[in-house]
Amino acid sequence: MVKAGGIFVCILIIGLDIAAGILGLEAEVEQNKEKHLRLWIFECKEPSPEAFKLGLGAAAFLSIAHVLANLLGGCYNCICSQDDLQKASPNRQLTMACLVFTWIILAVGLSMLVIGTLSNHKSRASCGLTHHHFLSIGGILCFVHGLFCVAYYVSATATEG
Numbered sequence: 001m002v003k004a005g006g007i008f009v010c011i012l013i014i015g016l017d018i019a020a021g022i023l024g025l026e027a028e029v030e031q032n033k034e035k036h037l038r039l040w041i042f043e044c045k046e047p048s049p050e051a052f053k054l055g056l057g058a059a060a061f062l063s064i065a066h067v068l069a070n071l072l073g074g075c076y077n078c079i080c081s082q083d084d085l086q087k088a089s090p091n092r093q094l095t096m097a098c099l100v101f102t103w104i105i106l107a108v109g110l111s112m113l114v115i116g117t118l119s120n121h122k123s124r125a126s127c128g129l130t131h132h133h134f135l136s137i138g139g140i141l142c143f144v145h146g147l148f149c150v151a152y153y154v155s156a157t158a159t160e161g
Helices: 002-033 049-073 082-087 090-118 134-160
Strands: 036-039 042-045 127-129
Touching: 002 049, 002 090, 002 134, 049 090, 049 134, 090 134
Parallel strands: none
Antiparallel strands: 036 042, 042 127
């Protein structure tokens, strides 16, 4: 039963991250459909309400996937010092490496999605520096986040047992 539950959790995390990635990429497509005028590095564009909704959904799914992976993966064998890390088993080291990478990818990916989403808010119809590809980069990072979250979950639960 534990294996079936673990497989379900992995599929759920991957599913949420894939959904977030697809929504981020679709938001980029919708954003590019809007009218814009570009002069060197400055750009004037209309915000896309559809891109705003899709970007918001992508950020929400990414956040939910991260919370689930961290809550269900747990931190049974937390490493608090460099000595603990060097003395830890390879599986515990892998667990901590994956945990650190999931947090870094979350920070960068969520930042990209939020910046891209906010540039499509209704009150942001203005001119300024270009904000190209933030949504698509955030969407791609959602896929990478899913891989590291599953690796973290699997290695954390293997360490537990």
